[in-house]
Amino acid sequence: MTAVGRGVAAGVRARFCPLCGADLDQPRGFCHEYWAGTDRRFLLWCPDCGGTTLATIPARLTSYEPEH
Numbered sequence: 001m002t003a004v005g006r007g008v009a010a011g012v013r014a015r016f017c018p019l020c021g022a023d024l025d026q027p028r029g030f031c032h033e034y035w036a037g038t039d040r041r042f043l044l045w046c047p048d049c050g051g052t053t054l055a056t057i058p059a060r061l062t063s064y065e066p067e068h
């Protein structure tokens, strides 16, 4: 089972590279989840573009909806 596959089994949704969109659910893909307070963070490495990224899913997100 790949790193992302193990994460999906635990409810993780970080599957694609934020830089190039490649599927990270492959033997060389890297996805490591950790927590900072109540935020979920994912350290990702993509074998297709070589990019390393950090994605954060905050416990709460405040935004607004623009007028239509």
Ligand SMILES: [Zn+2]
Pocket: 017, 018, 019, 020, 021, 022, 046, 047, 048, 049, 050, 051
């Ligand atoms: Zn990539």
